[in-house]
Amino acid sequence: MSKREPVAASSLTVSLRDVPRRVGTTRSYELQWHVPAGIGTPMMAIREGALVPVTVDITSIDEGVLVRARCQCDLEGQCVRCLDDIVQEADVDESVVYYDQQPEGDEDALVISAHDMLDLEPMLRDAxxxxxxxxxxxxxxxxxxxxxxxxxxxxxxxxxxxxxxxxRMASLAQLLDDLNVQDGQDRG
Known part of the structure; x- marks a missing residue:
């Protein structure tokens, strides 16, 4: 069962308190991401302050929740050869598991905060x-x-x-020009 809930603009933080914990249950959100500085590389990036719609589906699983985030955004930058401005569209479709507890031997695993909140910005940046x-x-x-x-x-x-x-040859070229001028004067 899926239910779509609007979330406050500029927020990529989602509360899990409204997500049913029955395995397989999904709740969907439509977020508006006000993009901060630094989402990209020195050559291409999303413009700071851009408003990007993000669709998020959170599905309860045995170990925690599966989060799927989808968005389309424009990457702006310059051509490395001619420096013309360019815009490329990026389609993001990323799924990540957030665990209820830190899995043994996996220090990089994402864990749900003590307040049942998820910050999705690092997930989108990494995607x-x-x-x-x-x-x-x-x-x-x-x-x-x-x-x-x-x-x-x-x-x-x-x-x-x-x-x-x-x-390095400029003085020789000047000497050749001088000789050609002098040769022309001698003949004339």
Whole structure:
């Protein structure tokens, strides 16, 4: 049996007091997550303050509760090649067991607090970060920036180029130019 309950906005903390403890019973919640800073990586992240709807199903099991959280969020960042702004959609569907008591030999297991409260933000953070591309691109064929003028190569004509002289050879190039000018004066 499932019943959907609204929970206060900006809250990813759920009380288990309203969840029936009969094994197999599920209670569903619709949460509004006000995203804090730092959900992501330096290259891509969810915008701080974004409001993300989260659907949570809590099912009673023998050892505690099974929590399933689902949401869609926009990851914002910059292309690592051309620095254009990009937005990628992430679909999160994560299930985690919260135990009534710490299981023996499993220090990483999540345990229900003494107040029967669950904070789901760490669960969502841990589900979102692996979805982030560590080298996000605006497109698979992005050529990046011109190393000389800094313009996007995708926006420049194909014959775009710069005459670049190695700084170690600049004095020789100047000497060659001077000799060519002098040679032209001698002939004239």
């Amino acid at each position: 979102i970060v692996p979805l982030i591309d560590p080298q996000p691109l605006c497109g698979p064929d992005c050529q990046g920036l011109c190393p000389h003028c800094g313009e996007r190569l995708d926006d420049l004509p194909e014959d775009h180029h710069h005459e670049v002289i190695d700084p």
